Amino acid sequence: MTARMSPWNPERDDAELERRVLTTTVERMVAWARQGSVWPASFGLACCAIEMMCTAAARFDLARFGSELFRASPRQADLMIVSGRVSQKMAPVLRHIYDQMLEPKWVIAMGDCSSCGGVFNNYALVQGVDKIVPVDVYVAGCPPRPEALMHGFLMLREKIGATGGRR
Amino acid sequence: MSGAGACVALLRERLRDLDLDVTEFRGEVTVIVPAAQAFEALRALRDAPGWTPVLTDLTAIDRFPAEPRFEVVYLLTGYSPPVRLRVKARLPGEVAVMASVTGLWPGANWLEREVYDMFGIRFEGHPGLTRILMPDDWEGHPLRKDFPLTEEPVQFSGHTPKVPSTIIPKSPPRR
């Protein structure tokens, strides 16, 4: 059975077209896809890494937001969660890992230590990871509860959607 | 061996010319030996019959500006029967060199490296005395009292920035 072709009727067919077809830019579509599957690098530093593990584990289940796939290689990851204090010895390594990640990439500073130094204010630690890598979302807490980290993830999602996937 | 007192008695017996200074505080026995004879004393303790002491901890104290400036602290533990003994040796600030005990306890390797890293005390006879915790190109020894804590003032809105460690100042000793 073939549909009968009728002549174009703008009053009727324009509305039908709007209802059935979504128009967007490629950029926005890509951003929409990106925000739903952010892959974090599996990069644990200190105490916060344990809470990061809990976030990915059964009770909190980060998989609901498409981010359960922690990649061992930074080259396969889009997101670095700096989970813990960054020492002067670790700083060059951290920057190296960040440089190895492919664009576009994002950084969550998880916890007080990576956000600003936290309770430690001394010779050994970098006072805030934003001195070495650009940070997109800061999550407060020492350590932040898994709920807080998930809130950080949701904020990052919003940001990726709003900026069209670019930084 | 029964208790730390027996260890001290043994040291007195083995090394007759040793100048021992024994103190006890809260049930813990500390023996201060001259730095030059510390290795001998530790060897005598390790080889003493009746216990096999383990080097539980090796660390140092900076008493700056007092002299002799450094104290190297060895904490020995016998597992059965349970005995603890602390042995200390005092070192001057200018030539802070000790004999390494890695030959007696291989576990002293990293502990001595840590003391070197943090205090700048050198251990003679150590198989590879390099920095362990700090980066290799680090300057200074962080746990020395004349090494600053290197704090950044913390800004709170509406207040002048504060250096955290000065909020409660150090009080003079009491009692």
Place this chain on the structure above:
Amino acid sequence: MPEPRPETLTINMGPQHPATHGVLRLLLELEGEVIVGTRPIIGHLHTGFEKEMENRTYHQNIVFPARIEYLATFIEEMAYVLAVEKLLGITPPPRAQVARIILAEMSRVASHLVFLGSSAIDVNVSSGFMYCLQDREEILDIFDMVSGQRMMHGYYRIGGLHQDLPEGFEARVRQIAEGLAGRVDEYDSLLTDNLIWRKRLEGVAVLTPQTALAYGCTGPVLRGSGVNYDVRKAFPYGGYEQFEFDVPLGRNGDAFDRYLVRMEEMRQSRRIILQALDRLPGGPVRLDDRKIALPPRGELVRSMEAVIHQFKLVSEGLHPPAGEVYAAVESPRGEKGYYLVSDGSNRPSRVRVRAATFNNLQALPAMVYRGFIADVVVAIASLDVVLGDVDR
């Protein structure tokens, strides 16, 4: 490490490696797949705890210990608080002591669960990881209920606890402790009888008792090799002498024995928790000495004296006598000790943290020598390293 021979290959492992449980870096020298040299490089998490603690008052320092060994938080806090109490020559009230032991043993179980989960994931038993963390959540709920924090509690005080245990605490702990036996048995049937698990762990990373003693190893690593040393038995602290429990020992000193020791320790911890619940006394949870412990909140509105004490303690801190003490506890990784030197002022003049994993990790090159590269992962997992503890 010997000079590299032409036929050996040196490879780098870490600091960013999923199986190193943190930021441990290893340089491995290989002959084919066989390891002939290992050089651990540590310090990537050096936080300067000791210097930081020397620049704070005794009370302010309570926040730091839990962040050193962040898997066994209550045990860590207990170690520091016990050291200061020893320095002051005081003993907390009985209720506080028993409460501390309950929380410490729950911390031990939680820590061993993370060990189990992370070693399971290292040999690709991902479901084991999920089960273990799920059980740990139940314990963290109790910690949350007690202190308001899941990990960094700050709940212990010099001379007792911050506040009394919450309502319903005993019932919840009992419920979890009762359930724990079944859970551990379940892990037993999931892993101990699992052929792959046994093949990966049995005879791997063998540590002889002589080597373990020479390197000063403690905890399950030492007991897995058959040496009977548990700080809770040898130098009882905080009231442990009143409790009945056994110290499990291994025979072969391999990764499998260390795993078995930890499994049995969880059962023993359950025993201690149940005993402690039965004899949890009533009464105050903090000492009445106003020069040491803060006065209760309610007293501040009634008594001027209490206000003065509160002000002095908060703005100046307490002044222990000059002297030096070493207080050790049995953490899930071994002997954790705090060596405090006081000069009589309100700050410790030296704080030394004796870390168990620092010594345990030194035995790693001996454990993996002439083993396969795939077994390094198992060896690290069986040491149960916490890099915060190693680097401090």
